[in-house]
Amino acid sequence: MKRVDPGLLSRRQWLGVLGALPAACVPSALRPPRCYVGGAGDPSCREVLWSYNSMDSSRSTVLRPLDLADLRQTLREFPLHGRRLTFRGGGASLDRQSLNDDTVILLDNPSFATVNVDLDDPCGPTLTVGAGATWQQVFDRTLPLGLVPYCAPSASFVRIGGGLAANSFSRMSARWGREERYLRQFTLVGPDGRIYDCHPGQAPTSLEYKLFHAVPGAQGYLGVVTRARYALRRIAPPGSPLCVRTETRVQTLGRRVQGNEVVRNYLRDLCFESKHLPPDAPLGCPPVPEDDGNPETPDGIFGTLWWARDPGRTMRGLIGRTKYLPESHAGRPRGLLNRRDSFMRVFGEYGFVEPGGEASFQDINYHLTHGQPLSFDPVDDFAFFQDADARAKRYAEPRWRMTAAEQAYCIHPDRAAEFLQALDEEVRDVEHYPALVDLLYAPRDLRRHPLSATSDDRTMVFTVAYLDRNGERWACSQAMYRTLAAHCARLGGKIYLGKTVEAEVADLDAMWRAGVHELRALKHLVDPHGLITNEFWDRNLACLTP
Numbered sequence: 001m002k003r004v005d006p007g008l009l010s011r012r013q014w015l016g017v018l019g020a021l022p023a024a025c026v027p028s029a030l031r032p033p034r035c036y037v038g039g040a041g042d043p044s045c046r047e048v049l050w051s052y053n054s055m056d057s058s059r060s061t062v063l064r065p066l067d068l069a070d071l072r073q074t075l076r077e078f079p080l081h082g083r084r085l086t087f088r089g090g091g092a093s094l095d096r097q098s099l100n101d102d103t104v105i106l107l108d109n110p111s112f113a114t115v116n117v118d119l120d121d122p123c124g125p126t127l128t129v130g131a132g133a134t135w136q137q138v139f140d141r142t143l144p145l146g147l148v149p150y151c152a153p154s155a156s157f158v159r160i161g162g163g164l165a166a167n168s169f170s171r172m173s174a175r176w177g178r179e180e181r182y183l184r185q186f187t188l189v190g191p192d193g194r195i196y197d198c199h200p201g202q203a204p205t206s207l208e209y210k211l212f213h214a215v216p217g218a219q220g221y222l223g224v225v226t227r228a229r230y231a232l233r234r235i236a237p238p239g240s241p242l243c244v245r246t247e248t249r250v251q252t253l254g255r256r257v258q259g260n261e262v263v264r265n266y267l268r269d270l271c272f273e274s275k276h277l278p279p280d281a282p283l284g285c286p287p288v289p290e291d292d293g294n295p296e297t298p299d300g301i302f303g304t305l306w307w308a309r310d311p312g313r314t315m316r317g318l319i320g321r322t323k324y325l326p327e328s329h330a331g332r333p334r335g336l337l338n339r340r341d342s343f344m345r346v347f348g349e350y351g352f353v354e355p356g357g358e359a360s361f362q363d364i365n366y367h368l369t370h371g372q373p374l375s376f377d378p379v380d381d382f383a384f385f386q387d388a389d390a391r392a393k394r395y396a397e398p399r400w401r402m403t404a405a406e407q408a409y410c411i412h413p414d415r416a417a418e419f420l421q422a423l424d425e426e427v428r429d430v431e432h433y434p435a436l437v438d439l440l441y442a443p444r445d446l447r448r449h450p451l452s453a454t455s456d457d458r459t460m461v462f463t464v465a466y467l468d469r470n471g472e473r474w475a476c477s478q479a480m481y482r483t484l485a486a487h488c489a490r491l492g493g494k495i496y497l498g499k500t501v502e503a504e505v506a507d508l509d510a511m512w513r514a515g516v517h518e519l520r521a522l523k524h525l526v527d528p529h530g531l532i533t534n535e536f537w538d539r540n541l542a543c544l545t546p
Contacts, residue, residue, distance in 0.1 A: 049099055052092050053404045053500075055474075058099040058535065060086075067111040068226055072193035074105070078531065085191060086534040087224040089162025090134060092155055094406055094499045096535035097219050098162070105224065107132040107161060112226060115141045125232040126184065131161030131225045139380045146236035148324065148379065150182045156384040161225045166498030167217035167452055169461065170383070171322065172300035174272040174441040178454060179230075180216040181446040186228040188215060191531045196223070200447075207525060214522050217452040219497060221523055221532055236326035243329035244299075244382040246322045246338070246375045253305070253315040257421035266317045267416050267460065270303045271441045299324050303439035305420075313433065315424065322382070335375030340387040403471065404435075407481045408463040408496035409488040410453035413441065416460040422487040423462070432476045438463040450515040450522075453494040461496065478502050501540050509544050516544050 047062045065071035078085060086100035089107070098104070112132030119125055125147050129138060135149075136156035142148060153168040164186065168179045185199035188211055202209035215222055236242055253263050300322040307313040389404070411419045427433050440461045448455045464484065466477040485495055485503035494511040495501055501508075523532075533542075 049088070049104060050091065051094060051096060051099060053094050055403050055405070056096050056099055056535070058096075058101045058104075060100055060102065060104040062088075063103060063105050064108060065105065066109055068189075071105070071107070071189060071224070071226070072195070075189065075191055076193040078103070078191070080529045080531070083531065084533050085531045087161070087165075087220045087532075089131070089159035089165070090155075090157045092153070092158045092162060093166075093536075094404075095501055096539065097165075097498070099535045100533070101535075107159070107224065107226070113137065117141060117145060117147065117232065119145070123184070123231065125234060127230045127232050128227065129160050129230070130227055131159060131164075133160050134158065135160070135163065136380065136384065139383065142232060143242060143379060145238045146240050146242070146326070147232040147234055148242075149230060150176045150233050151179045152383055154384060155386040156380065157387075160228055161220075164216055164225055164228060165218065165220045167449065168498070169440060169442060169496075170300070171302045171320070171385075171440070174270065174301040174443075175297075175299060176233075177443050178445060178452075180449060180452070182231040183212075183216060184229040184231060186212070186215065187226050188223045189226055190223040190526045191529070194526075196526075210522055211526070213447050214450055214519060217449045217497070218519060219451065219534075219536065221519065221537065222526055223532070235324040240326045241328035242379050243325050243327055243332075243376045244322050244338075244379055245325050246320050246335055246377065246382070248318060248320050248335070248373050248375065250316060250318045252308075253317045255312050255314055257417060257424050263315075263317075263420065264417055266303070266319070267413070267420070267439075269319055270301055270439055270460065271413055272298070272301055272443075295323070298322055301441065305437040305439060306435075307427070307433045313428065317439075324379070325376075327376075329376040329378055332376035333374065335377055335382075338375065338377040338382045338385050340381050340384065403468045403474070404465060405468070405474075405477055405481070405500045405502075406463050406465045407484070407500045407502060408461050408498075409484060409493055410442075410459040410461050410496055411488065411491055411493040412457055413460045415491045415493070416462075419460075419462060419487060419491055419493070423464070423484060426480065426483055426487075430476070430480070432473070432480055435465045435467045438465070450518040451497055451512070452515075453496050455515075459493070463496075463499070482507075497540075501536070503540075505543055508540060512541065513545050516541050 046059050048057055049060050049062070050057045063074055065074050084100050084102035086098060086104045087107075088098040088104050091098065093099075109132065112130040113134075114130045115133050115137050116128045117125060118128065125145075127138065127142065127149065134156060135152045135158050138149060138152070138160070139156075151168060151170045151173060153163045153166075154170060158168075163179060164183070185197070188196040188198055190196065196208050196211055198208045198212040198215065200209070200212060202212065211222060215225065251262070251266065253266060254260050257263050298321040300320075302320050302322075304318040306316055308316050409419065423437070438461075440463070442454050442459050442461055444458050445452055445455045453459060464481070466473070466480075468474050468477065481500070481502035482504055485507045488495060489507040489510045495503055495508070497512075
């Protein structure tokens with residue numbers, strides 16, 4: 001494999017940047033749609049649906065119920081045999097989780113997108129939201145009240161139902177945990193149209209109680225959520241200006257992991273030990289982390305690691321420590337990685353698609369960070385930093401087929417250095433370096449969920465991202481993902497099922513056999529005819545040991 005030129009940008013990369021400019025000048029409203037969309041309400045309409053990274057697609061019959069009654073009627077009339085049914089949210093899945101060549105139900109009617117905040121709930125501020133609402137709609141409603149969700153996906157267009165199906169992580173997960181921890185109740189509609197009111201106050205032997213524990217992270221295999229209730233966190237009085245302060249530190253980690261104390265300290269600094277209220281919290285409210293009132297305690301910790309474009313491909317690591325502030329970001333420095341409106345992000349995400357190109361962008365940000373380690377950003381810009389990736393993707397698609405894959409490996413923090421050592425050795429051996437590796441610590445889930453990688457213990461999440469152009473290097477990336485999956489299984493870790501999944505059946509079996517067995521037993525109760533499925537389940541989970 002050709003060795004990467006250590007220069008900052010190659011001639012090919014500059015041509016790629018310049019080639020993206022014409023597309024960037026065309027307003028998004030004037031660009032043709034990504035796929036053919038038929039008439040709404042036509043039950044025979046076939047639409048081309050895509051995964052978020054445009055690597056997979058299906059031609060599906062898409063049904064859009066008008067409201068809850070219409071959804072139930074649609075499900076009751078659905079044939080029981082010989083058909084396949086999938087539920088889809090905002091189309092943010094990186095793999096085939098929301099694709100199916102038969103029938104897809106999409107909850108995009110405004111009746112499924114209501115957003116309400118209850119300030120008088122005895123357990124504290126509570127969000128009641130329809131599954132078709134986006135997380136941007138949630139922030140638009142809560143921020144003027146000085147409230148934020150404890151955990152939210154990193155893209156504004158993700159719908160509530162889709163985020164719950166994946167049990168989302170966020171940049172705040174190191175301290176506050178994942179989405180499941182703040183879920184108070186949800187309404188689930190089974191494939192037969194039956195409604196399940198799921199909350200932790202149900203009898204432990206009831207089906208609703210079991211569904212409450214199984215649905216988060218279950219990828220929609222048990223039915224479709226139509227409404228959910230979450231705990232909210234107050235960070236300022238109503239009407240106050242809000243921003244997120246990020247303190248960024250970038251350091252050189254070296255060219256090897258084994259025996260490298262700098263690397264071990266870097267991984268240790270990403271961890272955060274939260275104190276939580278006891279399970280018998282007053283008023284029967286779900287336990288949430290305590291806010292210690294210390295202004296220096298971060299609300300979130302996240303990291304990014306990459307291999308610099310120098311002759312030795314030195315590893316560099318970034319750590320961001322974030323804090324909500326009841327202040328305005330106006331007149332203060334902004335973080336490039338948190339700016340949804342920055343055209344520089346187009347170059348960073350897709351203008352540099354070539355082996356080592358993303359490292360050029362990371363190195364530029366590395367030098368900028370040394371000059372200004374503090375940034376102040378609007379809360380939703382910080383939370384939805386991946387929106388800039390979507391914008392860059394939209395600009396680049398008219399020029400060439402750009403793809404991005406992200407596979408997340410969840411490893412116990414005590415074994416994180418071993419996994420990083422294996423990752424470093426593997427990518428150096430074949431000179432196939434990731435665009436970047438996101439690192440995030442996550443505490444153990446509050447409850448046990450069959451398909452959650454953080455149900456059994458706390459984890460360090462390594463999200464390995466590869467960018468590609470016209471599929472030129474996808475085979476290499478697939479092979480690397482499968483090799484790393486074997487290391488993950490060897491170390492007792494699991495692959496997160498909400499992103500790309502490339503792994504050998506034996507490795508997936510070691511990770512997920514018990515969880516899939518538990519889910520199948522529950523699925524048989526709510527979906528005895530096996531209507532709910534998708535291409536992701538067929539390829540990755542259906543073949544696991546019964």
